[in-house]
Amino acid sequence: MQDAREALMVQRRSDGTVTRRPLSPHLQVYRPQITSVLSVLHRGTGIALAAGTLLLVAWLVAAASSPAAYRGVAGFVGSPFGLLLLFGWSVALIYHLLNGIRHLVWDAGLGFEKGEYHRSGWAVVIATGALTVVVWLVGLIAW
Amino acid sequence: MAGKDSDQVRTMRSPLGRVRGLGAARSGVAHWWAQRLTALALVPLSLWFIGSIIALAGADQAAAAHWAGHTVNAVxxxxxxxxxxxxxxxxxxxVIEDYIHTEPSRLAALLATKSVVMLLALAALISVLRLAL
Structure with missing residues (x-):
């Protein structure tokens, strides 16, 4: 036994002999559902946002450094690739924010009925799309 | 009858004895709480930040520095x-604890993550302070 957590995989039959518990089926066995897909997306967007903080740090450091450094960062963000990154960052942030609120509501013990978590899931998807469109419309008008 | 499976267990300790002391050991709730409280704080902060960067779209360094130098914005x-x-x-x-199971790599990944997070956070904090002070 290499890993101590293996202990949880071992059980004894009623005659005392040792056997391994069955593993639950892996991810690819299941049909994607709104609940599981959004759960995976929450983690995925969280990891993406962690990478996205590089942009936040670069922006703050540049603002505190010099006009030239700031122009460099602003130029990168304003380039086609930079705008694509910024768009991805905004979608990830808005999704993670809204689905995070959904998680906080669950933590309060609410919204666990099947109909409720399906509705809240789709609400998050729709609100993410709507808020992203609004943010970019306002942003592009302001720019 | 000892089956083939029993070869995999080479200890007299019971499964419960082996897992005792592993896991959160009552400190996990601090992690859980901290994650929720920071999440709660980040709801208004993120919305404010999105609004702010929209307002700063196309601004030059002077305008951005002036905005970040305002006490309320800096705080x-x-x-x-x-x-x-x-x-x-x-x-x-x-995420690391979920997917990396071998102890040396897990420890290395956790330490590397914490180091990078510390460096990035300090770079951002120092920058804000430079603009504000």
């Missing part, structure tokens, strides 16, 4: 940076 930026990187470290820790 909120510091809160945003602290909550973001704390929340991010807690989240990445869970």
């Amino acid at each position: 909120l930026l510091l809160c945003l940076v602290l909550a973001t990187f704390y929340h991010m470290q807690l989240g990445l820790q869970v």
Whole structure:
């Protein structure tokens, strides 16, 4: 036994002999559902946002450094690739924010009925799309 | 009858004895709470930040520095940076603990993550302070 957590995989039959518990089926066995897909997306967007903080740090450091450094960062963000990154960052942030609120509501013990978590899931998807469109419309008008 | 499976267990300790002391050992709730509280703080802070960067779209360094140098904005930026990187470290820790099972690599990944998060957070905090002070 290499890993101590293996202990949880071992059980004894009623005659005392040792056997391994069955593993639950892996991810690819299941049909994607709104609940599981959004759960995976929450983690995925969280990891993406962690990478996205590089942009936040670069922006703050540049603002505190010099006009030239700031122009460099602003130029990168304003380039086609930079705008694509910024768009991805905004979608990830808005999704993670809204689905995070959904998680906080669950933590309060609410919204666990099947109909409720399906509705809240789709609400998050729709609100993410709507808020992203609004943010970019306002942003592009302001720019 | 000892089956083939029994070869995999080479200890007299019971399964319960082996797992005792592993896991959260009552400290896990602090991690859980910190993740939720930073999440709660990040809801208004993120919305404020999105609104702010929209307002700053196309601005030059002087305008951005002037905005970040305002005390209210600087305080909120510091809160945003602290909550973001704390929340991010807690989240990445869970991901690493879920997927990396061998102890040396897991420890290395956790330490590397914490180091990078610390460096990024300090760079952001120092920058905000430079603009504000």
